[in-house]
Amino acid sequence: MFEHKFINARIMDGTGAPWFRGEVATVDGRIAEVGRSITGQAREIVDVGGRVLAPGFIDVHTHDDLAVLRDATHAPKLLQGVTSVVLGNCGFGGSPSSPARRDDLVRYAAPVLGPMPGPGAWDAFGDYLDALSGAPSSVNAVSQVAHGAVRIAVMGFENRPATPAEIERMCALVREAMEAGAIGLSFGLLYAPGCYADRRELVAVAATAARAGGMLNCHIRTEGDTLLDSLTEVMDIAEAAGAPLHVSHLKVVGKRNWGTIGRALDLIAGRRARGLDVTCDIYTYTAGSSTLLSVLPPWVSAGGAKEVLARLADPAARERIRRDMEGNLPGWDNFAGMLGWDRVVISGVDTEANRSLEGRNIEAIASERGQHPVDCMLDILLEENGRVTMILHQMSDEDVKSVLRSDFAMVGSDGIPLETGKVHPRHYGTFPRMIAHYVRQERIMPVEEAVRKMTAISALRFGLAERGLIAKGAFADLIVFDDGKIEDIATFEDPRRYPVGLDRIYVNGKLAAEEGKPSAERAGRLIRHRCACCGPQTSLACN
Structure with a gap:
């Protein structure tokens, strides 16, 4: 007896292959069968009615670290069709911390992550992961440990190179975070205190994550006039550390630099040809968002x-x-x-x-x-x-298209989940916009390839094992949408508007949303990274 059987579906399985008409059956939160026609009874038959059945979207670049705890519904992402989020980006995180410097961490992270807990909360990164595990959300989550938080815990906002003893203390915090279940380490080299770190420190902490099987994810130092220098810097660091590298929101800023993104893509492609495992993400807008302090020297x-x-x-x-x-x-x-x-x-x-x-x-x-x-x-x-x-408002749409077309790019929202204000509409519309604007309107790729960039390659890159695909045995993170009608309707003037054209969203086999309304289910799971010998798991990290 299947739990669900989806019939009359145009299946886009996440691989980028052409869609096929077929059926999908689920049992115990996983996909039990995929085929043209599936025999056997199900508790619920879901007639997709010729619409698309695809894997749930994976948002590889979020700042939802605290948002998923404040509101377990997490509607701004769930109602885009996002079923998994990657936390701890750009060096921002709520943990680890030290009691003496908790106020510094709050000043650093709160403008991006939202209201922060007080002293004593999540001093150890494992405490933060335990909080996520103990308060299930509507979406799955995996987290990186943030270098900014690590550096603040050890030396606050001091504008100087770290001493050998301080570097060792930072490495110890990274090591503890990896043992607790972090998927890797993120840098925010644009921001203080990350921008104060020298190569020696950055290689050391990245190598610590890499030895535990983790990746390095970088908001690079500059994205304008010296973009290529900043890309070279992080690729050199990753090579020295032996770490797989992911470049956050690859772009080129400033009208005088528009059109040069091809040189950055060529630089990455060249390093890939030399053997460096490097990928990137991008959001589907020409405007970015950050803290106003980052405008200052x-x-x-x-x-x-x-x-x-x-x-x-x-x-x-x-x-x-x-x-x-x-x-x-x-x-x-x-x-x-x-x-x-x-x-x-x-x-x-x-x-x-x-x-x-x-x-x-x-x-x-x-x-x-x-x-x-x-x-x-x-x-x-x-x-x-x-x-x-x-x-x-900083980018060229032609440059965004160039990055999206590249073989090694995937999609992330980079939304800032503020509860007040005119938030960037990407927090509500990134993934539907990929299909509505770049597939239907601009025709830069087939819809199947767009789905791949939002599912399978993202799952593989960020350790979301057995997700991102419609395949037998995979977790049943599934979405039903009309590829002719799915659309973002959030605007800069009115950003808190949910997209249209998504019919049903399932997380781990449970109906999480229907017709633009979340259900009462909170079936999302914390996914902890485990050591290289064990691989990613959805339960506790290695003892």
Whole structure:
């Protein structure tokens, strides 16, 4: 007796092969049979009615580390057809931490991850994974350990190379995280404190993860004028560490750099030909999103929160910031200089007093306030204690298409799950937009290939064993959608709108959503990485 039998389906199995008309049967949360016609009874017959039956989408780049705990429904991702999420990206994470530096970690991570727990919470990375395991979500989750959190736990926001003893302490934290079940290590080299780390430190911590069978996932140092240098840096680090490498949200920023993404893709392809295991992801929009502090030169973020806020208020420091932003500091992406202040949009603030600024660009706000844009930005940061997020309109759609077409690219949303503000619409629409915009409208690839880039290759890359495919024995993470109607409807003006065209979503064989409404099921699982001899599992890590 099958639990479900899906009939009259156009099956896109995740491999990229042409769809075929057939049936799929499930038992105990797994796919029991796949074929043109399946004999045997089922408790529930699901007539797909000629629509697509595909593996659930896998969001390889999220900042949902705390969002899946705040709201187990996790509707912004689930209702896109996402059945699994990868956590711990860009060096941001809620663990590990040290009691003395918990406040620093909160300042670092809260603008991206949302409200953070207080002192004593998840000092060990295993504690965080236990929290995920003990509070099942509607989606599956796998997590990386964040280098930013590790460095803060050991040395806070000090702008200097780590000592050998400090590097060993960081390696110990990474090792403990891998033993607890982390899938790998993520760098955020654009952000403080990651940007303060030298090659010796970065190779050491990456090698620690690699020896435990983990991968290295990098938000590279710059994505504009010196993109190729930053790509070369992380590929060299990965080679030295013996680590598989994944490059987060590969792109080129700034109109003067548009069209050069082909050189970056060629650089990656060349390293792959030499034997480096390197892949990338990209979101399906031309605008990015981050913290407003990342617009500032890296030296501004050194030290604790009090030091940063003091600099923002100090006339001499403000003048230095203005000079740096009007000049060209080597090794730093000057977003405002490359894009213009009209392309830097406030998306989220911490106080009600400035809520009216959300959705407006710095140029317009500065004009209204009668200020220079730099002074305006610094004042807003001061008023909000540094907790401001932004949207940057920074990329070319042709460049996005080039990355999406590449053999080694997959899709990630990179959404910031804020509960207030004008969040980036990618948090609600990335995966439907892949099909609606890039398949139906732009016709850059067949829909089957788009599905592959959102399922099978993502599962293989991030250790989601037996997921991402419609195949006998695989977990029954399944979605039913109309490939002629699936569409993102979230906009920058009205971002919290759920997509249309998705009929049913199943996670581990349980109906998680139907017709745009989540069910009461919370069938998602925490997937812990295990040591190289055991492989990924859905239960406890190795003892």
